[in-house]
Amino acid sequence: MYTYEHSVFLDAHKCTGCTTCVRRCPTEAIRIRDGHAVINEERCIDCGECIRVCPHKAKKAVCGKLDDMQRFKWKIALPAPALYGQFDNLDDVDYVLDGLRRIGFDEVYEVSKAAELVSAYTRQYLNTEGVRKPIISASCPVVARLIALRFPSLEENVLRLLPPMEIAAKQARKQALEAHPEWSPEDIGVCFISPCPAKASYVKNGFGDYQSQVDVVVSISDVYFQLINEMSRNEQPQALSESGMLGVGWASSGGEATALFNDNYLSADGIDHVNHVLDQIENGNIPPLDFVELNACTGGCVGGVLTMQNPFIAKARLQGLRRFLPVSCNFLPKEESYIPADYFYNELPEYEGVSRLSSNMAESMRMLANIQALRGRLPGLDCGACGAPTCRTFAEDVVRGNAKESDCVLTMREALRQYLAEKEESHDGTRADTADTVADGGAAGG
Template identity: 55%
Template sequence: MKQYKHSVSLDLEKCKGCTNCLKRCPTEAIRIRDGHAVINSDVCIDCGECIRRCPYQAKKANFDRYEDIDAKKYRIALPAPSFYGQFVDLDDVDYVLQGLLDIGFDDVFEVARAAEIVTEYTRRYMSEQDISYPVINSACPAVVRLITLRFPYLCAHVIPMMPPIELAGKIAREEAIAKHPELKPEDIAIVFISPCPAKASYVKNGFLGEKSHVDYVVSMSDIYFKLIGVMKKNATPKATSQSGMIGMSWASTGGEASALFNDKYLAADGIENVIHVLDEIETGHFPMLQFVELNACPGGCVGGVATVENPYIARVRLQALRRYLPVSQNRLEKSDNEGYPEEILFPKDLEYRPVGKFDDDLTTAMQKMSEIEDLAASLPALDCGSCGAPTCRAFAEDVVLGGRSIDECIVYMRERIQKMVQYPGEE
């Protein structure tokens, strides 16, 4: 199996080996080893929660830098809709698009446009006969990865439709070639301006074996600071936004779902809430639901760790920005009234790839589970994290499965030392 490439890294100098990220990692992917955090890449879903929690800024999201993009290429910026919510006193998205051209991009393609097209196809999909309800959105790569690792039964519920970023990359390249026939596809650099590291990982790894249409992923905060220098707003922008309310709404939680005009939906945000909801759906608890929109970040994409603005403020700004926009500016051609273009569908089925199985042999797995249960019952249940594992239970697993020493538990050690002092020579 190919190693999954992640976009969260650690600054060893800054990491104190504290337990903040350890305790908040939703998949228990982090351990503290030799005084600093180590991430298990098999389990990490790039949700960015550890970056959000680290008080020392030791956890970093790895993005491409704008300067690293070959300036000889025809560079197309793909701003995520959440980007528009970052700016103070912005009353027109066109200033942002113009700013992107002013800092050196050759062209701009709004991801919100692609989002409106995905919305149209999603509505069509929701009217199909043989689909598994509830349909779960595929836009958040952290959620999709979580489902493939932990929710076998829900893989078939994820809408088999590529996320807007992918469609945007494809159309942007095609439009550029149509405008400039001298360009070859490889002369073009598609640059996504991302609110989160999960999208960076998504692009680096490709999806279901296919290479992404996006070439670079830069951080929203990186571009934001370049942009505020040039966005003077004293000249009328030449660039014009081509997205409507629906596309802009995808930036925050509930936007994608409400655009389906089907009120049997649920929208949950924040990775822990998402996990709770998935657990309940898997148990068959919400039979009335038809669509489930899940976003790993609090508030939706506006809550991504690479954004600069508070997600709730960003959401309010987006509400103001989209106020006088048409509902949608990207609709399907009249002739496109059934089926789906190949590029919008998943190239193959979403596959369950379980992690954390104790052993391939059931008897051995059961023996290990039994040892873990016994050990966990003897541990202090403080979940203090001093041993480097997030909980006593996880520590018991590390001891039985990973060969860690029980002596790493400071409570256990203290008791042992007390006994040694009381009854010297008996150990």
């Protein structure tokens, strides 16, 4: 049974059925039914694109609240590096970290610090013999789900290292328990401050066999105003930061790849570009590369739908901020020549039954033939009036039994036109016959 818990939802009262989101969803997960959008949960990858494009604000992300942390005795904040790009004239990350403590957290563990560890381990992994290249990063959870859903032949290429948020959660918990042996693990609460709904879904569901160590996810937009209030007090912050420009760079597209000190990489951002790149890798239509970094949001995590600022402005701010930072504060000890087993996860999410038409090969072939036949009969305009994004997806919906051929208004109009023409013809025929009969009768009677 399908049990994935999503973070992207529809407010049906606000939805006008305009089809904007239907056309933009990268996995063709949305249809219009009874006048409003419906999300197919098995296809949704929580990319947030529908939130970004809906002109009526009918799509929203559901995250936790800061109050959800009240149940814990020791509260740890994990700020995503994209948070630092939200503030104007920030020249010291400590203003943000200290601000988080002032709004109620006992401790802060930077995700950018964990990112530097992940970069160091990825450098090791790149030098491992026999790994399938290009290695594709799955730090953006949307990319991992997209590969599992649409490009399963690339699963072998996916780097199964836990993302920085997760490493940060593990390390923060460990440190807190070492510092406070009197507490049990349940006393410690870990809160990730997220730029996107995909990370909130990841925390709820884990990845296959791995369960997240994060307890609560709140959006950057939710903490922004409280934080800026504290930061504007202009008091000298406590020195807390332990990460450098490599870790902070993960907030923007290309930052993860740059931290590998290997120029043979590709980085792409924005869900359409990500889709195209994966398509080309699958078709073998790319030069030999070592590493591929993909971010579903434009500009990288700074472009997440739960942030406050324009991604390009946030990126420019981070460039300025990074000038004041050391290169990295987190290199691995020289003797550490292997990646700890608990830094890996084993499975990607499964989409059994979604991408395949049927579990029976003969039945799949029959359905495919029916889809192709129906596509031939459809106008091919991809107008969206049927509630599906394209005529091809509409044909698939009909063959799967999720729509009726008559839902296509153009097919319906053509059928109606033909019917009326036939009716007219038979009416004319009847009139002519009647006229002949009358004429014949008249002649006979005359």
